[in-house]
Amino acid sequence: xxxxxxxxxxxxxxxxxxxxxxxxxxxxxxxxxxxxxxxxxxxxxxxxxxxxxxxxxxxxxxxxxxxxxxxxxxxxxxxxxxxxxxxxxxxxxxxxxxxxxxxxxxxxxxxxxxxxxxxxxxxxxxxxxxxxxxxxxxxxxxxxxxxxxxxxxxxxxxxxxxxxxxxxxxxxxxxx
Numbered sequence: 001x002x003x004x005x006x007x008x009x010x011x012x013x014x015x016x017x018x019x020x021x022x023x024x025x026x027x028x029x030x031x032x033x034x035x036x037x038x039x040x041x042x043x044x045x046x047x048x049x050x051x052x053x054x055x056x057x058x059x060x061x062x063x064x065x066x067x068x069x070x071x072x073x074x075x076x077x078x079x080x081x082x083x084x085x086x087x088x089x090x091x092x093x094x095x096x097x098x099x100x101x102x103x104x105x106x107x108x109x110x111x112x113x114x115x116x117x118x119x120x121x122x123x124x125x126x127x128x129x130x131x132x133x134x135x136x137x138x139x140x141x142x143x144x145x146x147x148x149x150x151x152x153x154x155x156x157x158x159x160x161x162x163x164x165x166x167x168x169x170x171x172x173x174x175x176x
Contacts, residue, residue: 018042026055033059033066040072049076065096071103078110086110101131108140117144135164 022039029035040055056073059066074089090107093100108123121144127137142157 019046031062033063033069036062037066037069037072040069044072044076049079052076067097068093068100068102070096071100071106074103074110075106078106078113083110083114099130101127101134101137104130105134105137105140108137112140112144117148120144133164135161138164 019042022042025035026039036055036059040052043052056069059069070089070093074086077086090103093103104123104127108120112120124137124141127134138157138160145154
């Protein structure tokens, strides 16, 4: 019993926070791409983009087909306004994982940000084909159709958003 208490006490620091946990995973499994990917995600969530990029690169070096990593790199490059690199990463992600809704959505956001709004529309529609509940894609399409004066599609997405908001409200009211 004392041995378990000692081991637990010595190991407790690993669980201090999410970065400590995943740093420990990388330390003890340096050849496991998932550990690097998840440490990268934790750095990303903390706004440490350079460290996140480094971990994503390590994950891809270990396994170039690691799911979600190219998308995550794409979001970093997009934030840096390195649009060409971001687009390359989203394309690579979709070659590996053609139905990854976040890669489709993010590439659409990149297209919209760079003025290629028609391609953005196509990618957001594809996002909703893959994941009909992707709320942010609905919202972006609503705004896009509003901006171009397409009142039919604007109304369609306004209704979808409104009904989803009603569903969310009903769901959360039942949880009280």
